Amino acid sequence: AQSVAQPEDQVNVAEGNPLTVKCTYSVSGNPYLFWYVQYPNRGLQFLLKYITGDNLVKGSYGFEAEFNKSQTSFHLKKPSALVSDSALYFCAVRGYHTGKLIFGQGTTLQVKP
């Protein structure tokens, strides 16, 4: 079975400071990992993915994530947060055989001016 855990319901950070949103996963076989962002009453926007290759993945809007196999983690990071980054962030893992995308519980990011 595949699963994703986001241990923080909410992350608060001041604008201009670096941010980290944590994610750990469990999956059989190679992990296919994703980060999505959701704004209120909207669908999900794709930020970045790890399929294979370099452990540091760069994505949209200045976000990046680091795949750590030994710690089974895929934390989302950004060097300098913007107020407009405030939203709900989801980590997800996709099973190779099932194709299903399973989401973590989500983390609300609040960036204060």
Add this chain to the structure above:
Amino acid sequence: GAVVSQHPSWVICKSGTSVKIECRSLDFQATTMFWYRQFPKQSLMLMATSNEGSKATYEQGVEKDKFLINHASLTLSTLTVTSAHPEDSSFYICSASRQGVGELFFGEGSRLTVL
């Protein structure tokens, strides 16, 4: 990027009626689409996997007769909530992907309110 269109974006209906939600992949063919349900301030729960030309695969606990899924073409999947009740009120989101294990592209969601 790929575009997935979902319609309607919101719908209000009376208890006992049926509601159909459409999900279209506009610029690519999707052999597989996925339907999710999201409650306020919660995560997305996978309801079913929609396969073009065959029956949908439902997740455990999802009523097949309540949530009818039809994937009649490579660009269209529909979710019909039959005999809707207030507890079916939710945000329904569809997604689709190109072949392989790449990212899924999501529709904008459909908010269903059953009175």
